[in-house]
Amino acid sequence: MDIFWIKAIIILVIFGLSLFVAMYSTWAERKVAGYMQDRPGPNRAGWGGLLQPLADAGKMFFKEDFIPAQANKWLFIAGPCLAMLTALLSSAVIPFGDTLRIDGQEIQVQGIEVNIGILWVFGIVSLGVYGVMVGGWASNNKFSLLGAIRAASQNISYELALGLSLIAVIMMTGSLSVRDIVNTQHGGGWNILFQPLGFVIFLTCAFAECNRTPFDLPECEAELIGGYHTEYSSMKLGFYLFAEYVNMFVSSCVVSALYFGGFNYPFMDKVAEALGNDATGHNIATAIGFFAFIAKALFFVFFFMWVRWTLPRFRYDQLMNLGWKSLIPLSILNIIVTGIGLMFNLRWFSWVAVVIIVAVVAVQAAMKPKAARGILEAAPVR
Amino acid sequence: MQLTNRAKKIDKSEMTLAERMYLPAIAGGMAITLKHFFKKKPTINYPEQKRYLGPVFRGQHILKKDEAGRERCTACGLCAVACPAEAISMVAAERKAGEENLYREEKYAAVYEINMLRCIFCGFCEEACPKQAIYLRHDQFVPVFMSRDEVIYGKDRLVEDMSSRYLREGWK
Ligand code: SF4
Ligand code: SF4
Numbered sequence: 001m002d003i004f005w006i007k008a009i010i011i012l013v014i015f016g017l018s019l020f021v022a023m024y025s026t027w028a029e030r031k032v033a034g035y036m037q038d039r040p041g042p043n044r045a046g047w048g049g050l051l052q053p054l055a056d057a058g059k060m061f062f063k064e065d066f067i068p069a070q071a072n073k074w075l076f077i078a079g080p081c082l083a084m085l086t087a088l089l090s091s092a093v094i095p096f097g098d099t100l101r102i103d104g105q106e107i108q109v110q111g112i113e114v115n116i117g118i119l120w121v122f123g124i125v126s127l128g129v130y131g132v133m134v135g136g137w138a139s140n141n142k143f144s145l146l147g148a149i150r151a152a153s154q155n156i157s158y159e160l161a162l163g164l165s166l167i168a169v170i171m172m173t174g175s176l177s178v179r180d181i182v183n184t185q186h187g188g189g190w191n192i193l194f195q196p197l198g199f200v201i202f203l204t205c206a207f208a209e210c211n212r213t214p215f216d217l218p219e220c221e222a223e224l225i226g227g228y229h230t231e232y233s234s235m236k237l238g239f240y241l242f243a244e245y246v247n248m249f250v251s252s253c254v255v256s257a258l259y260f261g262g263f264n265y266p267f268m269d270k271v272a273e274a275l276g277n278d279a280t281g282h283n284i285a286t287a288i289g290f291f292a293f294i295a296k297a298l299f300f301v302f303f304f305m306w307v308r309w310t311l312p313r314f315r316y317d318q319l320m321n322l323g324w325k326s327l328i329p330l331s332i333l334n335i336i337v338t339g340i341g342l343m344f345n346l347r348w349f350s351w352v353a354v355v356i357i358v359a360v361v362a363v364q365a366a367m368k369p370k371a372a373r374g375i376l377e378a379a380p381v382r
Numbered sequence: 383m384q385l386t387n388r389a390k391k392i393d394k395s396e397m398t399l400a401e402r403m404y405l406p407a408i409a410g411g412m413a414i415t416l417k418h419f420f421k422k423k424p425t426i427n428y429p430e431q432k433r434y435l436g437p438v439f440r441g442q443h444i445l446k447k448d449e450a451g452r453e454r455c456t457a458c459g460l461c462a463v464a465c466p467a468e469a470i471s472m473v474a475a476e477r478k479a480g481e482e483n484l485y486r487e488e489k490y491a492a493v494y495e496i497n498m499l500r501c502i503f504c505g506f507c508e509e510a511c512p513k514q515a516i517y518l519r520h521d522q523f524v525p526v527f528m529s530r531d532e533v534i535y536g537k538d539r540l541v542e543d544m545s546s547r548y549l550r551e552g553w554k
Contacts, residue, residue, distance in 0.1 A: 032419070035418070035419045035423070036415045036416075036418050036419050037418070038418055038421055038423055038424065038425075039423055039425050040423050040425050040427070043427070200405075306412060306415065306416065306419075307408075307412065309415060310408075310411045310412050310414075310415040311408060311411065322404075326403075360399065361398070361399045361400045361403065362400075364398050364399045364400070365398040365399065365400045
């Protein structure tokens with residue numbers, strides 16, 4: 001078989017996979033929400049509500065597709081398209097698995113292998129805000145515009161911390177290619193063991209970049225009706241909502257690739273040995289790795305939902321304070337500490353930063369006078 | 383001035399770093415939601431699962447028959463008089479010779495209709511009936527209507543089926 005066709009199939013599979021996962025995320029989101037609120041969630045359409053995404057899509061398609069008279073028509077249409085396009089593009093550089101051996105050729109299970117993979121992800125993610133911006137602007141509605149402005153400033157603020165927290169990982173790997181980063185975490189030596197602080201910062205920023213609760217201010221219903229998609233209806237709205245889920249899956253993939261070893265899992269060498277070194281054995285080992293990766297990514301998708309149904313939304317000034325005053329200084333601290341560690345060849349050195357922070361916090365909490373510590377105290381009963 | 387002793391004193395002093403970091407509180411909150419995630423759900427999936435509503439629930443009406451399978455109703459109209467919603471209407475007829483195994487009294491209701499849109503399920507008809515002919519079942523709802531012609535329940539849907547007799551708790 002021609003390598004071109006194999007690549008095409010792999011790209012199509014990845015494309016389909018992200019769409020499929022995103023589709024069932026909409027179902028899982030409601031299921032998770034229900035379970036966390038002590039109710040069963042959707043269970044009418046199909047077994048356990050499994051046909052719910054199809055029913056929703058059907059509903060979306062049959063709704064009136066309304067374009068406001070004062071809206072800029074072409075930009076109004078371009079908004080959701082851009083959102084969807086950018087959401088899907090970024091999955092191209094994620095290494096979903098090791099290599100497949102077909103006809104003596106090694107083929108990587110990845111859309112495209114570029115040596116600036118992380119930059120690619122960053123570029124696409126920052127393009128992603130255009131979907132929201134264009135849609136919010138073209139709606140010619142003040143609420144939409146406010147939502148769009150919020151989205152833009154939020155994404156810009158958090159992109160800084162996101163990039164800075166990643167620099168520590170890149171310093172440890174010495175490469176911008178996602179595949180290289182994954183390969184250096186071979187076996188159980190995942191980056192999370194060496195970059196705990198970076199991971200927390202990265203995850204927080206990923207939430208903000210995906211516009212997920214607690215950072216979903218661009219679509220804050222309480223203040224902005226629907227935020228940037230106030231004027232949208234029918235499948236255009238569907239695209240916006242769907243793009244959010246695709247983004248969620250892609251960022252889960254990125255998190256698990258950068259910090260949780262991607263397709264690596266403990267004792268993978270032993271498994272590979274047991275399966276043998278011929279083409280079939282190698283391909284099976286790759287498949288196991290692929291499923292390990294998907295499992296990690298799905299865990300993070302669950303984590304996204306778990307956080308969403310736990311935390312209330314931040315206030316906008318809190319959001320900005322958190323981004324500029326906490327996350328960026330912390331990520332710079334993380335870079336410095338990691339750098340010092342690398343100088344002395346101590347890979348676990350950034351735990352020092354964590355230990356320092358925990359110590360400071362503990363000391364400060366202990367120093368606070370006891371009487372004032374409880375938040376709610378019953379008045380003495382006379 | 384303190385008006386009640388239920389007032390809560392609120393700590394408005396500066397938050398500690400741990401509180402300002404949110405992370406400990408977030409972890410605590412996520413532990414709570416995860417606990418709920420694995421909890422047994424109290425939901426009753428209604429059409430498939432039904433809950434026992436007690437022996438005095440007033441559900442769908444039933445026109446009882448006696449042990450011999452004869453209709454008890456004698457079309458006296460007391461239920462219709464008692465009904466505050468004027469939901470009951472009937473047409474009386476005289477029992478012919480040879481119909482003794484069908485109707486217990488000499489007069490019977492040839493037509494007996496309850497308009498379920500009017501009925502408020504007060505149970506006054508059951509209380510008014512001197513012949514113990516009408517009851518409101520405790521084990522069956524009046525189902526949802528899909529069209530107007532389903533609303534009026536005639537004898538076909540009200541008279542008791544001898545193969546599955548209605549027994550209320552405490553009856554023999
Ligand atoms: S339950 Fe009340 S409202 Fe309904 S038919 Fe009987 S008396 Fe009338
Ligand atoms: S149901 Fe009872 S009260 Fe009503 S007409 Fe028949 S016998 Fe009389």
